[in-house]
Amino acid sequence: MNIEQLRADTPAVAQLIHFNNAGAALMPTPVIETMTRHIQLEASLGGYEAAAARSTEVDNVYGAIARLINAQPDEIAVIENATRAWDMAFYSLPLQPGDVVLTSTTEYAGNYIPYLQLKQQRGIEIRVIANDEHGQVSLSALKEMLDDDRVALISLPVIATNGGPVQPIEQIGALARAAGVLFLLDACQGVGQMPIDVQKIGCHMLAATSRKYLRGPRGAGFLYVERALCQSLEPAFLDLHAASLQTADTFNIRPDARRFENWECNVAAKLGLGAAVEYALAQGIEPIWLRIQHLAQYLRQRLADIPGVTLRDLGAVKSGIVTFTHRDSSALQVQQWLAAQGKRINVSTSTFRSTLLDMQHRDLLAVSRASLHAYNTEAEIDVMIAALRQRP
Ligand SMILES: Cc1ncc(COP(=O)(O)O)c(C=O)c1O
Structure with missing residues (x-):
């Protein structure tokens, strides 16, 4: 995929890191x-x-x-x-x-x-x-x-x-x-x-x-x-x-x-x-899908290295929606912390109110949700990981 072109078609990526594509993605x-x-x-x-x-x-x-x-x-x-x-x-x-x-x-x-x-x-x-x-x-x-x-x-x-x-x-x-x-x-x-x-x-x-x-x-x-x-x-x-x-x-x-x-x-x-x-x-939907899965896998690997972070995604095949919890911070605190960074990072919080059966089954009240799209990059993921590591 031509990632440069994808990003050029998405002007807001110059100002923010948008990992809320499962909420509403940036329009090209x-x-x-x-x-x-x-x-x-x-x-x-x-x-x-x-x-x-x-x-x-x-x-x-x-x-x-x-x-x-x-x-x-x-x-x-x-x-x-x-x-x-x-x-x-x-x-x-x-x-x-x-x-x-x-x-x-x-x-x-x-x-x-x-x-x-x-x-x-x-x-x-x-x-x-x-x-x-x-x-x-x-x-x-x-x-x-x-x-x-x-x-x-x-x-x-x-x-x-x-x-x-x-x-x-x-x-x-x-x-x-x-x-x-x-x-x-x-x-x-x-x-x-x-x-x-x-x-x-x-x-x-x-x-x-x-x-x-x-x-x-x-x-x-x-x-x-x-x-x-x-x-x-x-x-x-x-x-x-x-x-x-x-x-x-x-x-x-x-x-x-x-x-x-x-x-x-x-x-x-x-x-x-x-x-x-x-x-x-x-x-091309197939290249989009491959790119999203590649980025999501990279994000999951990087998150897994952060002390206190637990990945929450199940499934033999996983999507671009990456969910996790943090031992020391609520999902809302994670969302607010990332939004307050110099370059704003948009993630969201998914609560039991949206998916009660699953969350009850797994004894979860809320998870942080970073949902990636093809126009996102590894470098953006690195910025988010660094910000999470700095969280007091
Ligand atoms: C799995 C799923 N189904 C349905 C919906 C509802 O979509 P809409 O808000 O466009 O009605 C959502 C929205 O988050 C969703 O994630």
Whole structure:
């Protein structure tokens, strides 16, 4: 990869060290320019007129996302964030009392809460798949759980918000398909970081966000729904974009995945998401993934040498999200200390509130999270390590 170019496209790296890519990554210049141009067009032409003038570019966003995950453009909906994209899929499923949802210990609270809501409202059952010796979903445990006819859905994140394992999603997808069970994948921390191919994974639905490893703007995300499934899923919410009135008593829901969208949206953010996807594709997802894993491995090695630091990542395959605890400092103190350095270092704190099952299981309240992207460097990691060593 041309790291010089990546950094030249990311002007903020001159002022700060950004290791919060799992929160929101730094946007590259093409994304910023795409969005700025559109906001200026809206200011000079009018919002509706600007959208009409850029309708081809807006349409191309669906094609770019489809290429990123090996889907078709009509299987993509652009939605304001990953949570709402995920909700639109989840709440459309005709789950009945007694239906079982299988999830992982690494599930995100934003998804787990809806399971609990449907447990209360519809009497669904939540079952958590046991982990194997690497701390990732045990495929043999999953296989056994799938013997129960009441299992209606497998739903889990490829990478948890607090790091941990990269789940074996292709094997999970194959088991889901063999059992005839739907698979909803939360690829929020995966897209832009690692290859995500819905054909290879075999997931039926996938939700993701723009602002994390894809390096797009905030306030944008997307949902993939397999074409064969799309028309049988009735969105929990409809509007005049998702559906159209036929008579005073009847309406038609559109056939493609845009039935999960609503009419009003941030067009500049949508175009920015498209530009981010094009940018990632131009770099190559595989090289991005290799570079991120290389940097993360380097950071883990360096952290392991610091007295009092404990690495907290599990999994046979680990991601660019590096988590650790410090014997003498809380995660918040680590975050604040690093932010107060001459050249600010952004890391974040991940608490049990985001990933309760996993953190409870490991008896952790909070971890420090340094999430790396391809534009980061070993030299930046060295600066962070030196700062951690100097912590009083
Ligand atoms: C694994 C995972 N899923 C879902 C989300 C929610 O994404 P969004 O904030 O875009 O709704 C996050 C955000 O941190 C996440 O880490």
